[in-house]
Amino acid sequence: FNVYGIDTNKKTIENGLKAVEKNLEGLVSKGKIEAEKKDAILSRMAFSTDLDNVGDADVLIEAVFEDMDLKKEMFKKFDKQVASEEALILSNTSSLSVSEIASVTKRPERVAGMHFFNPVPIMRLVEVVRGALTSDETVEQVKELAGLMGKTPIISADSPAFIVNRLLNALTCEAARIVEEGVGSVEDVDTGAKLGLGHPMGPFELFDFLNGIPLLLHVTDYMTEQLGERFRMPVWVKNLARAGLAGRATGRGFYDYSQEGK
Ligand SMILES: NC(=O)c1ccc[n+]([C@@H]2O[C@H](COP(=O)([O-])OP(=O)(O)OC[C@H]3O[C@@H](n4cnc5c(N)ncnc54)[C@H](O)[C@@H]3O)[C@@H](O)[C@H]2O)c1
Known part of the structure; x- marks a missing residue:
């Protein structure tokens, strides 16, 4: 390429x-x-x-901030500037509606999600997200593109958090409820996920590592609204975010890093 x-x-x-x-x-x-x-x-x-250089692109993969208004602004520009009607115009969005992003273009059939996972050079998965008007041909081409990049594609409908982050957020909500109910400690839940499920990191460790507690709450609030109560995060987790504790970078998240150098 x-x-x-x-x-x-x-x-x-x-x-x-x-x-x-x-x-x-x-x-x-x-x-x-x-x-x-x-x-x-x-x-x-x-x-x-300079965004003016996208005119002759065959494939465009957008990865700006996770903000619907900004994504729509970008896709309006791409629609005007990308000359080839055969071009694929894709978004790396982790959670936003691909159908809504595509709605600002005159070619929603050529718009799809192509969701990579961090760290991208190592993680082999790509979620191909089919918007309401994405054509079958577009889905097939994005799958082929993922294969050419050495990735394994899976197909998701356009639904909050798609497949993988929905699984992860469901696990993390249940992990938080296990702690809330006094069934197990934060440490024991993480150790259980690692040694019992073979996960490289437990859910609490992972979100601390990503400094992702505010993002976790933002997404689970949206998922609760769209998919139901099972994604409602317990108040004790909300309080961490309200106290400014995002994870490792803030010295504390689910764990305290200030003393132990954890
Ligand atoms: N961080 C992750 O682990 C991850 C994983 C998969 C998907 N994503 C998705 O990728 C996208 C970006 O996330 P991120 O974490 O890399 O965010 P980020 O904030 O690190 O990067 C966003 C980039 O967009 C650039 N940008 C903003 N406005 C722009 C514009 N008008 N033109 C060109 N560039 C512009 C910014 O300068 C910044 O470098 C989001 O949709 C997110 O959901 C992120």
Whole structure:
């Protein structure tokens, strides 16, 4: 692929390029690719702060902030600027409605979700999200594209949090209720998830690592509204966010990091 990365923030572009270089160097040092291949990949990449350069794109993957108004603004621009009617116009959104994003374009059949997982170079999954008007051909092409990227696609309808984050949020809600009911401690729930379910991190550790308690609440509130009470997070978790405790970066989340260096 020839890849063109666009961000309004120059520093983000510099950091992104550095991260790509570091990942490729890692592959070279492990003997997984030749140094020439790394150079060839980098030579096919270009970066810019100018959105006017998307005109001849075959595939456009949007990954701006998770904000519906901003996404709609971007998709209106893409619709005007991307010349090819065959182009795929995709969103990496983790939770927003792909049907709603597509509604601002004149080609909703070519719009779909292509949801990657962090850290993207390591995680093999891609969720392909079918909006209400996404065509079968578009879904097939996004699946094929994911395969070409070495990823395994799964298909999700356009529904809050799609498949994987819905599973994760259901697990985390139940984990919080287990603690609330005094059935088990935060530590024991995490150890149980790791040693009993084979998860690399327990749900509390994971959201602390991501500094993601406010985001978790934002998404589960939305899921409660859309899908029902089973996603309602207990008040003790809401209180953490209200107290400004987002996770590891704030010194405390589900765990206290200030003393133990956990
Ligand atoms: N962080 C994750 O783990 C993760 C995983 C999967 C999907 N996503 C999705 O990816 C998207 C981005 O999330 P993120 O965590 O990377 O957010 P982020 O805040 O780290 O990055 C968003 C980027 O968008 C850029 N941006 C904002 N407005 C722009 C514009 N008008 N034109 C060009 N660039 C613009 C910002 O400069 C920023 O670099 C969201 O839709 C999110 O749901 C995130």
